[in-house]
Amino acid sequence: MKQLLIFSTLLLLVITPAWSQSTEYQKNKIDKIEKGSVFTKIINGDLPATIVYEDEDIIAFVPLRLQAPVHLLIVPKKEIHTINEVSEEDTLLLGKLFLVAKKLAKEQGISETGYRLTMNINEDAGQSVFHLHMHLLGGKTLGPMVIQAK
Template identity: 55%
Template sequence: MSETLFTKIINREIPADIIYEDDLSLAFNDINPQAPVHFLVIPKKTIATVNDIAEADRELVGHLYLVAAKLAKSMGFSEDGFRTVMNCNEHGGQTVFHIHLHVLAGKPMGWPPYSEKLKV
C-alpha cells in the first residue's frame, strides 16, 4: 500500500498539530475544521477503509473510540456531547485512505449532517 498523508504525519515527515499519541494511535487537529473542535484519531497501523478492518483489528478500532472519549473528557466537552464519524470510500466522503475517526464538538450537531435534501 502506498504511503498516505497520515503515514507522513505519523512518521513526522509533514507537520500536524498533534494533541495525543500512544503506541497504537495519534490524534491531531483537522486542517479544515467543520466545528469549533474538530480533530482526527488515527491508528498507526495503515488500514485503508472500514471495509479493510480485519477481525484482528477489533481492539485497535475500539482503542480509537476510547482515545476519542478520553480526549473529549480532558478537553471538557464530553458532557455537552460530540460526534464521531468514520467515512468509507468516495461516496462516504473518505478522502485519505487510512481510516480515521473524526471527532467534532463545540456546537449542537444537527441531523442529518448535511444541508442538501436526500434524493431517493
C-alpha cells in the same frame, strides 16, 4: 506485501460491478494509496501536525480544515485504507480508537454537552484520505448527519 495489496486493490476495482465507485474516484483512490497516506507521513514525522494525543497505536491531531470548534482526527498508526479492510486482528485497535475519543472529548470539555464520532468510507461518504480515521466533532450544536427527506 504493499505491492500485493495494491495489486489486489487494483484487481477488485477492475472487476467491481457498475453500482460501485465511479471510475474517476477509483483512479484517484488508487493514486492516493500508491503515494501513501498523508496520515502516515504525519505519523512518521515527515509532515507537521498539531498532535494532541499519541501512543504506540494511535495518534490524534487537529485537521487543516476545521468543521466544528472542536475537531480532531483520531488515527490508528496501522495503515488500514477503509473500514472494509478491517480484520479480526484489528478488534482491539478499533476499540482503542473509541477509548481515545472518549478521553479527548473529556479533555476538550465536550463529553457532557455532546460530540459526534464519524468515519467516512469510500465515495458516497466522501472519504478522501485512504487511511482509516475517526473525526471527533463538538463544541457546538451539530446539525443533522444527512439532510432529512420531508
